[in-house]
Amino acid sequence: MISTCVVGLGAMGAGIAGNLHRAGMLASAWNRTPERGRAAAERHGFRLFPHLQSAVQSAELIITSVSADEDLMEITHRIAPLLQAGNVVVDTSTVSVKTAQRAAEIYEAHGVHFLDAPVSGGKEGAEKGTMVMMVGGDAEVLRQIMPALEAISRKVVHMGPVGSGQATKAVNQIMVAGINHAVTEALAFGQHQGLDMDKVIDVVGGGAAGNWFLDHRGHSMCEGRFDPGFRVALHHKDLRICQQMLAEEHKQLPCIEMTLVNYERLMEAGHGDEDISALFRLKKALLEDK
DSSP, rough: OOEEEEEOOSHHHHHHHHHHHTOOOEEEOOOHHHHHHHHHHHHOOOOOOOOOHHHTTOOEEEEEOOOSHHHHHHHHHHHHHGGGOOOOEEEEOOOOOHHHHHHHHHHHTTTTTEEEEESSSSSHHHHTTTTEEEESSOHHHHHHHHHHHHHEEEEEEEETTHHHHHHHHHHHHHHHHHHHHHHHHHHHHHHHHHHHHHHHHHHHSSSTTOOOHHHHHHHHHHOEEEEEEEBBHHHHHHHHHHHHHHHHOOOOHHHHHHHHHHHHHHHTTTTTTSSSGGHHHHHHHHHHHH
């Protein structure tokens, strides 16, 4: 049995810790904001450690889950000196390829193995253990910790060296942006036509246009509900990473650029903490009489 510590108990980390706890693999958990950490611990029934050092030193495997590149670098500098050679750190955050590679170098200097393993599946996937993991790093190290990863995800795929996981996640985030545009625009059109949207979602979802986003967000967006599964502000952050990766080669992709503009409009209107299906707001507004 692999003893595991989860650092970062936000929407994703809390679910990860909860599943590891139920599988008997969670040795400890810690969060930078104690109040949020306590809420996650109470909900899932695991023990929250008050200090980072005691939390990470109680486990062989450390799983980190933070929001942004600067957060990962901060936590990496704090954790690396506390670990023993041979420990493994798996980061499930979505950051740039270069940030993942820098983190790996810091851990390597302390004899610690690092895998970048961003995930897809949203808050629901983290809580149900049905996420997909895209992993960059040493394949043998991945094999050794696979039992812990299988407790929190339904599919784990080794993509190549460190950074490959993040590059694959960038592909995922661009695709999510395109799906978001297609589904929100189509359903706004259907609603504008006066159709019964429950029937529309049922019949369209059973055909070639069926997809996860339609199934899980279609009804709620048509009802004007945008409870966060994947927040607008976070997807905006991820697409900015994709934009920056392309900018290094002086290139752009229209789906990325268009989505960033739309998300910025939503964020300026106070919708940054809503689910990305809030793009429906803008699509619907395009069809309203002025």
